[in-house]
Amino acid sequence: MLSSEERGEIEAEMLKYPNKQAACIDALKIVQRRRGWISDESIREIAEFLGISTDELDGVATFYNLIYRKPVGRHVILLCNSVSCWIMGYNRLRKRLCERLEIQLGETTADGRFTLLPIVCLGTCDHAPALMVDDDLHRDLSPDSAEQILERYR
């Protein structure tokens, strides 16, 4: 069951649109913010709440990359792999993070602390390479500074 907070937030989003379906992406994000990811169960609950079919909602959910249909760690690292960051040292950064976290892109650390995901250009190319951890943007990174930044997230 969606919590009353979740329902309240979704209802607030619904006011923006002339039909309920339009709020489905907002709803997915609201639920994901609280639960970390979107499980099959979440899909069913949201679909029911919005009065759309689970298949309709899952078709939408699997289209968008910021909707996680698999469990993620406590913190999600979005590592920019687009062209400016690639030129400015993405590969070294990725290598270091993978070594340090002992995971590959798309995976979650054994302790459930981090999930490392590639992301398209973060729009901060003049400060490449860059990554985000949760809502925080980190820029002008080197492998060392990136490693230090991760220490801030427990």
Next chain:
Amino acid sequence: MTSERPLTKDMKADGEALTLKEYERAGGYQGIRKALRMGPKDITDQVTKSSLRGRGGAGFPTGSKWSFVPLGKDAPHPKYLIANADEMEPGTFKDRLLMEGNPHQLLEGMMVASRAIEADVAFVFLRGEYVLSAQRLQRAIAEAYAAGYLGEKIFGSEVGLELHLHLSAGRYMCGEETGLLNALEGKRANPRTKPPYPQISGLFGKPTIVQNVETLANLPHIINNGVEWFKKLSYSADGGSKLYGASGKVKRPGLWELPMGTTIGELLHEHAGGMRDGVEFRGLLPGGASTDFLTEEHLDVKMDFTEVQKVGSRMGTGTMIILDDQTCPVGMVWNLEDFFAQESCGWCTPCWSGLRWAERILWAFEQGHGSEADLEKLEWICKFCAPGNTFCALAPGAVEPLQSALKYFRDDFLRHVREKQCPWR
């Protein structure tokens, strides 16, 4: 020409956003007040005369785009105005500054555009990763509602405007204006058939205008200062100033508001400070990932929609990505095509099949498995994805860097074949 920087001049040195008060103190919200007195047709007229062209990449004349929206009593309602703040074109980072630094300027621009088309509801369609922009816009919107600048009877007039912020869940396709409409309707962001154009049947089937953030930010200034002033901001026939940027291995990567038509060379050498020590310039993508490479010989070209097009590329978003001699051009193109193949929405065959194929071939080159015959295949794919052959502009944009790389960096491809590995490894 004046060297005014209307879009950025009021921004604060510490990077904080202007509050409503600060914005008004700097002359903000006068444009919309004036626009409210003008009437839709006059606003559109003025914007048309200003020769403002869309800053989202395609450069479509803004006033002329509005002119197709049905107006008056019989027009369908609600009508929608959407700020395209999905900025996701690799190498592009200009709209972020406008939203983080001066969100009210964008809101005012949206109000002006909304008046021009008699829109009832406006959305900012913002990419989900722009957390700071979201916070600042959210606050600005709340301030504007509180001041009576949004909602019913804005600025004490007879008209109202609802304005909402929508945070996207990702995907480059959401920036394509009709894909955006689908995303906003809670659907998969596949592009829509045109015609009918969004001006006739857009969001929720109603007349809609989608406009880039930078385009919108210009509007209050055009209304305030007039057509002649706006034209004089520019070195070229396309009016206004432009946010230009540069990334890659230059001394001072960054973003600058400059007269439209500033040359590529000036941008590279004066504003970006030239190449970093120890690396040489090889080429650049003038306006994001989906534009054709230019090289040394193009440094005198003026960065505007017309001039860049003349030399076989596009100004795009005006944010240049610089290729240096220590970066493998094949690798760079591989990175770009991987991006595009990944972001293909999966609707039309040339795009979902062709781009992934191109990416696979380029990867093979990087691994030392490329052949000369593969170059022909790449050329074929570029033609395959030409404008008109695909459903939307993603794939034609995607092959622009590839087709130009095959032209300018052919030797580098052949070196990969000869050496059976990437020479930059």
Next chain:
Amino acid sequence: MATIYVDGKPHQVDAQQNLLHACLTLGFNLPYFCWHPALGSVGACRQCAVKQFRSPEDKHGRLVMACMTPASEGAQISIADPEAVAFRKGIIEGMMENHPHDCPVCDEGGECHLQDMTVMTGHDYRRYEFPKRTFRNQYLGPFVNHEMNRCIQCYRCVRFYREYAGGQDFNVFGIRNLAYFGRHEDGVLESEFAGNLDEVCPTGVFTDATHKHHYTRKWDMQFAPSICVHCGLGCNISPGERYGMLRRIVNRYHGDINGYFLCDRGRYGYEFVNSEQRIRQPQIRSNGQIQPVPKQQAIEEGGRFIASATTVIGIGSSRASLESNFALRMAVGANHFFAGASTQELQLLHLTLEILRTTPVASLRDVEDSDAVLVLGEDVSNYAPRMALSLRQSVRQQPFAMTDKLKIPRWLDHAVREAAQEHKGPLFMATVAATRLDDVATDTYRGAPDEIARLGYAVARTLDPEAAGLRATTASGSLAGQIVRAVRAVTGLGKPPSGAPDADFETMAQRIAQALNGAERPLVISGLGCRSGPVLKAAANVVRALQRNGKPARIALAVPECNSLGLAMLGAKPFEEALAVAREHSGTTAIMLENDLYRQAPGSDVDVFLRSANHLIALDHLQNRTTATAELTFPAATFAESDGTLVNNEGRAQRFFQALTPQEIQESWRWLRDIFVAAGRREFSAWKTLDDVIQSLVSEFPDLAQVAEAAPAASFRMAGEKIPRQPHRYSGRTAMLANINVSEPKPPDDPDSSLSYSMEGNPDQPPAALIPFAWAGGWNSYQAWNKFQEEIAGPLRGGNPGVRLFQPPAQAGEYFQDAPKRFQPREGEWLVVPLYHVFGSEELSILSPGVKQLSPKPYIAMNDEHAKGAGLQAEDMVELAIGGASYRAALQIRPDLPVGIAGVPVGVDLFAGIQLPAWSKIERVS
């Protein structure tokens, strides 16, 4: 019309259409995938590219997608342009990047549109040298097989399933070259139209899972033009045979009825033909033992039963052909020719005939084109399934009028849908229980049959004060009915539901009247589903009132079986009278034609009937309770093994032809002929062929005179030749029977039709009624129907098959007068009504394993209030008693059932023969 130039030559085409439609109509081979004649254009696959030139001077031109480009006056295009040719080849190459090269083991091989298009574009060399992507397949139920790796991402499946058929449990997931088409999780596809995916998918992703059990290539099957026997609509089908076994059913295009689509009951109900329960030889019962007897002996025995009888009674069948029923009637005489159906059902059928004769009747195509619809009493999705698919299209008509104003061509499918959003044209569903069409309904009304009739009368009266029956103004309030306002009102985009039902009967009648009267092509649908005369009359009255208002209104009535109307037209009398005759006369012989009486009449009556008769002769396909009591049973040919005529719900006579020639099995009319000849009735020996029977029929029944024109006679020849049932690549002809005899046997004779059991014959296009299967040079898939049509998605060349027996009347008929009284719920009793299930309620299809699997368990349903009042809970074992029999089943709580009403699933074994509606107590049993 417009003139367009294709590779320099001028052609006249429909200016309202797109270039692909135009080119295919002109007969050009232009490849395509995402476009479908019924689904329109979306421009996804980019396969239909042609070069378009701005003027004769324009030598350069540009590529356009033919399906997305209007066929406007003066358009100049080139199909042969080298750049266009290369591009189209490239599209196939792109699709083939990931497509498995598994044609030899793929079910679609040999009838694959992708295969055809690959050959057509000339793509023959693989340049892509990387690994292919792979997917996991899903279990989608007993009917549809899933093989996702073959997908080419044309989006047809999801467009058909969701957008056209309104299914919810299917979608596209993921993105880029990894789009996945299927369900959110494994499970049986819910839509009763899911089977169309087999034909909609241009390659082998969705294939017929029943066919898989006895797979045969299309080119190795022999086909016949046939008619579905699983409801009264008369959809056209193409059954395929090999080795004496019916392998599958595919759609046979009919422009006025089924178009490109069937329902799953029609597609998958066929397996009863191959059942182990089939009667394959004449059999005799003596001393309680059933034993096969040689044909001749059986015939002679039958002849003795007849000759020795004082009275011979014939029970005809609403699922047997006109010819077999007619033969029985001729044999036993009009006075002793009965139906298995009750007085009530026959009265309803005669009322239906009366209405059809005096009212303009809608075909399914008309249903689709209607712009305002009132459904009175029919659970269309379960009773006449294919009609529900047409109704789903009807609600698009008014939005079309709106998008026309925006100048969006109707074929530009997604643009139309995006502009129309949730807008739906008026569709009012007044039914006893919830239906699967309620999701597109404007308003839903639920009430007892009498209340539904009263609503109809009220609508008629609102439209025309002259219309008899109750006044709208006196019909206020609705004790037993409930009006449910749909979420999607006709106007106003997706406003939230108004909450409490605005239970105002009168305003609803007014709303309906207004919507129908404001429409250009209003339609009323009703039928025998709720077994109520008043409902039928009310429906007719609404149409009449509209006609008097100058509206071109039509009616469509659903009937129970594939030849219900045919049987009624032959004047069959009700079963009750048969029972009386049998009781009165000792020494009777009863002949039961393709009829399990136990499914039609109360078991105790059938017992009495069967016991009263001296001799019982049954002609049927499968063993059943009735055949078990018969002394003599003859193996009657099913639709797949016989030729004959059926009269569908619109009064259209259509001929079906055999695809199989089983040895001992023959048409019922032939058995009857043989038996009666043996009984000394020499005159029947004149019936040598089907055409002989038809000749007698039309001379006996002037009403049915046009039956002869339903299809060309057996003497018809195309340039002196017959029409082959077998594709010309039919293989193994000489080897198939080599285990029996190495010399190639002569193909079976078929004196009844101009179709041959051979691949030899005239290769040209046969008349529409005689097209056994869709094939044309280069077009091995179902898409070949394009080659058989006068215009794409229009009528077949020479007109759609069948003849309408009733001509639309010149003026509106008289109003029916007797509006029913208010429905009065009773204390402690329920009016038990029939509830229908697409899988389960029809007699023959339920004998097929897949249909059986999806059919419901027996239940007795009532609403939650009732149950609470009676202290009952879901799943409690409860009992009801009707007609002297009692029925026990688990209680099902159905909040949608109205006050005073209970329902049971008809067709499932437990409720065989129950006569509904009827009042009963419902009590818990321990």
